[in-house]
Amino acid sequence: MADTARCSVGEWVEVERVLLEPADRSGALPEDTASQPLMTWVKGFALAPAEMGGECSVTTMTGRTVTGTLSAINPGYFHTFGQPIPELVHVGADLRAKLAQYRASNTGAGEPRG
């Protein structure tokens, strides 16, 4: 079983870095943003074995070398459509019914034109 807490050389990983500490951030930011560090995440191929949370250097897709903290190994995508929205599930049937009613009372309406 693969060791999920440690990456090997050449493995596709993500590293995390602090770009700016709160004290170094731009002026005129809202307080909720100014109080947080500016963080960045970049993916690439690990240049050496590293532990999760430990220092790791990667070669990115453009060939840059970026050093940060190992934050994910073989990171995936887990965004979805989610569940249907109850407030929207009736829209299709409602509108088709409206359309059918309108067309029934307006013979010829909706025929292809042009």
Add this chain to the structure above:
Amino acid sequence: MARKGEIMMRALGMDYAQFEQGPIAFDYEGMMSSHGYSLDDIVGIQTRGGVGNTPLLELRNLTDLVRSYSEPGKGARIFVKDEAANMAGSFKDRRASVSIHVACEQGYAGVIAATSGNYGAAVASQSARNNLACIIVQEAFDSRHIGQPEIIEKSRICEAFGAEVVQLTVGPELFSHMLELLDETGYFAASLYSSFGVSGIETLGLEIVNEMRAVTGKDPDAVVITHAGGGNTTGTARGLKLAGATATQIVSASVDLSGLHMASDTDFNRKSFTTGHTGFGVPFATWPDRADVPRNAARSLRYMDRYLTVTQGEVFYITEALAKLEGLERGPSGNTAMTAAMSMARTMPTDATIVVQETEYTGAGKHHWAQLNFARENGVEVRLGDPKENKPGQAIVIPEHPEQIEAVDFDLARMRKSYVRNALSHAPEGYAPTPDDIVFLATDTNSDPATVEATIAALREG
């Protein structure tokens, strides 16, 4: 960064200083034509790049739906340009194709763009076709490392096309980081706001005119354009005018996000829209030169005849309706103009025509259901009701009936005043605008010199 000018000069592929005429005026048309490509040349570049010539579809069911609740004789024909049919899924392919062509011609090894939107996918896709390295810099997460599903999908698609994606938390310092990356790599800055990108959108206006003349025998009465940074409005309107459709009304439309702060870590994941909203639309229209180029090619106030806002709930409702009634699962942000068009059609005669000039791809994450589920998870109320009760960041109100959809006119006179105030405030203190500046400001705001002078006089007194 002190070396900003030097880095940008090398990265932009053109010297903007040649167009400057003073602290306010500059030669906009000179800048737009300096790349030397005619509209025909750009059509050629895009044909080779697999971009454009998307289907123009008449939406007969949505049109009849509008007629079902309009006064007799009202209910304009609604058409849509299915820009999602472009390779990377949006009209942004047009914008990227010209920039990437220029980057190749000038011998750059790669390109960099700062965008969390469809433009990233377009730049990544066109870069892949042209064997260029590509870095997309995205504002992707709040401080909890949570991102809107729509932006996470944009990260995925850019990586799918082989781009390096640099994800950041919220903050305008993203542009300083982009400068560092430009300095480190020597790549081309594929700015959304360069004349290359905006010229690439002109073909969309041209296609609309040609197709509408073929289908209806006349120019469209109105073209409705989802508006954010202003490139979509600017490029489409220029294309319409170049094709001779000078009487077509140019209508920009944005989702109303008033009350939310665009640089706020907390508001970041409560917007439910990533683009096409007033958070970009108003500041960029009233001060376009806030962009990452010395002079922005996207100057929407020059072209818009109306600026309409619609609510979040209205756009999600129309996105669902478009799928169910027309078999077009698209958007959601790109359906902002569609929502405004539904509202406009109700007031226009049945023989009038409206063209919604884009759709965008949809998929996991980048879908109205995903955005609404995410809104709920982040404490935003989602409910049925009167869309006028919609409150960005707090309540998304889904209409109960299509009759409730009603776009609201934004006060263009106020926007023009705001633009003039911004232009004066960016000039040196005490600078007196010259007659050339007045003419420039009038043109740039689709206004007239007397109005500009009156605005300046009022600002001096106020």
